[in-house]
Amino acid sequence: MRVRLVLAAALAGLVPAACGGDRGPALPVACPRPGILSDGADLTRWRPGPVQDLTTLVFDARLTGLNGSCRPGRRDRSLEVTLTPSFVVERGPAGGDARVAELPWFVAVVGPGDEILQRQSFVERLAFNRGETRATGAAEPVRLSLPVGEERRATDYRILVSFELTPEDVAVNRRRGPR
Template identity: 30%
Template sequence: MPFLPAPSRPTKLASRSRRAAPALAVAAALTLSGCGMFGGGEIKEGGTTLYPCPAVGVLNETDHVTLLSGAGTDLTDVVAKAEIGKVVSTCKYDVEESTITVDIAFNGVAEIGPAAPARALTLKTFVAVTRRFNAFDKKQVYEVPVVFEPGQRQVHFVKTVEGTILPYGGRADGSIYQILVGFQLTPEQLEYNRRTSYIPIR
């Protein structure tokens, strides 16, 4: 993944900035424009930009998953498929501690398939932090349960991850980081994504 250019030194500092929005507001932003793939928010005070938030986005090839029954590859073997839509974030700088606290949320939709043995399933997703010039700095897997009510083929979901703390210092700020989300794929699922043309859920 390409990284953003190196940031310049912020022109205005605050001893402790206030959180841009609570976690519920982050999730609510998914219904608005929000941050798109690799969008980044900014902390503002009095109309003046202070610090940028880390960029957020979806890792290539992990934006969708197809769950199959056994080793099947036919459409009739599909248990469910799911895709991630939008990712949004907000952040809070603690200048005294030289840390950034980031809240993110992402939404998506799942669709039940003909081979589903039940109407409840668990999707495995991840949130990973990358730092400029390095590989993954940290990664956490999160389970997202979805339940299809009788007669319901699709379910929309929202996942919120609060309180990711990132250090910074010197001439650096939040733009040295990217926070990437995606489905936690098995090698077989990743290979399936690479060889199969994906039709988005409508």
């Protein structure tokens, strides 16, 4: 009989949850929208010269995905975001025996009005195994701390990932279109 009363009281919300203490059970955390910039999802490098075709291709790389998570930060005044991008790179005929492709990329936090609030640059080094022309990998996780509170919510932010590209690289990607 006593077990039923305790169970009934717990179901009625009269007994605090064991893990939640006085705060009750943890609620899901809203996360900012992550995304890969479509114009910056591809990085192609050719051997220097006037011709850019398959015979001068050094490597062709793509950002293939994003994994991540977020959790409340200190005193619920910030949001701690962890983001891990994935890459694939294919070595071209002009890549020779290159064992590593260096892929410059960045992550940017964008606020309301498309204002860039934070930007961090990285270089991912993907190694080709002996005799292989394709390599895949994921970057080390990037950790971001975003302020939240009365003025800012998690949904006010967007997190964008892209390769570091020259204006010429962007023009090539736009001509080629999404893959």
